Amino acid sequence: MSSPTDLRRLRGDRTRRAVLDDAVQEASVRGLDALSFGALAASAPVNKSAIAGLFGSKEQLQLAAVERAAEIYTEHVVVPARSAARGLDRVWALVRAWTEYSRARVFRGGCFFRTVEIEFDMRDGAVRDAVVAAQRSWEAYLEHQVRLAVAAGELAPETDPAQVVFEVDALLYAANDRSLLFGDDRVYARTIEGVRGVLAARGADLAALR
Amino acid sequence: MSSPTDLRRLRGDRTRRAVLDDAVQEASVRGLDALSFGALAASAPVNKSAIAGLFGSKEQLQLAAVERAAEIYTEHVVVPARSAARGLDRVWALVRAWTEYSRARVFRGGCFFRTVEIEFDMRDGAVRDAVVAAQRSWEAYLEHQVRLAVAAGELAPETDPAQVVFEVDALLYAANDRSLLFGDDRVYARTIEGVRGVLAARGADLAALR
Secondary structure (H helix, E strand, O other): OOOHHHHHHHHHHHHHHHHHHHHHHHHHHHOOOOOOHHHHHOOOOOOHHHHHHHHOOHHHHHHHHHHHHHHHHHHHHHHHHOOOOOOHHHHHHHHHHHHHHHHOOOOOOOOHHHHHHHHHOOOOOHHHHHHHHHHHHHHHHHHHHHHHHHHOOOOOOOOOHHHHHHHHHHHHHHHHHHHHHHOOOOHHHHHHHHHHHHHHOOOOOHHHOO | OOOHHHHHHHHHHHHHHHHHHHHHHHHHHHOOOOOOHHHHHOOOOOOHHHHHHHHOOHHHHHHHHHHHHHHHHHHHHHHHHOOOOOOHHHHHHHHHHHHHHHHOOOOOOOOHHHHHHHHHOOOOOHHHHHHHHHHHHHHHHHHHHHHHHHHOOOOOOOOOHHHHHHHHHHHHHHHHHHHHHHOOOOHHHHHHHHHHHHHHOOOOOHHHOO
8 A cells, every 4th residue: 555655756756747748848839948937837736836846946847858858759759660670661760750740749849859959059058968968869879770771781881871860850850940930841741852862862762661 | 511410320320230230149049039128238338228219129129130130141141152153053152151151150159040940930920920031032042043053954854943942951950050059060061961962863063063
């Protein structure tokens, strides 16, 4: 049987998660600096000081939001692509999952990381470091799959995997940013066409990519 | 001979320009919402209420900053490329000028428009409209040059100019954003390589592009 302490902790965990889910949505629109314990309390079952107690400082709230956003990103981009074979199929599945993640507005303001990268790119500190680490982690994963595609002969042996990742990411982020700015989601088709060009230039068999 | 009124107006124009030049630099780092008459007065020869008098409202200050930033952008990206022949040479010159404009930090926070596009992409209003118009104007100019390249036979007849612009812009913005986030300007070489790929895929003679 649970003790009163366990129950309190469980309730605290649930509240924390609910507040964080709200925080990452809000930050995707207005950025992490716009977060405040007071504003979050307006839609939470607990008051401002209880929320402050759960997170500590605003910076800790921001760091927790980056961590939670990374979980959501993994769940919507990385996990769905795991059913595809490693290498080129996985690269393609990641691109499809990413465009779907952005188009479906998993985060209300489009990709959470796009917003906070631009917000923190000129600053120093733990939040910027966390944002950079999340971006590096995604790039490393994508680059690993490109390397596997090269090793399997699905892409030309002279392929520079980091260059492919740079070009693919550029196209993904362009669709996200422009669909938001112009309110027009036809840009996702442009990203798909662009990525096909990037892969075709390295000898990929496009007919094999659905 | 200038009348006292003319002299006052001239002084007002000079002050307004100096404040605006300060404002666009600041906004490139922190965004347009972070601008305030008070903060701008700290580095201006006149006080806060004089600055408020020159601009009226904060929104008018933001609109004036977008207009001034567009002038600076034209001066650093469009004007230098005018010495190149229209069509493919001009497209290439624009790409080189853009990467130089971003790398040289003409705006302290990297491309002014990247920062404010992400800042305003989820809002309505006159500032967003001005930012969208500036982006559309740049795209239209670049697309026009791509069309001229197709018409001149420098790019394949089946080329979709809007797709080329989408891909080229994606690569330009990626270098800007990443050089800021990672503090590493080797990404500009990745953009140049990527754009060469985009043009080569449409049959461009890369040897002719310096």
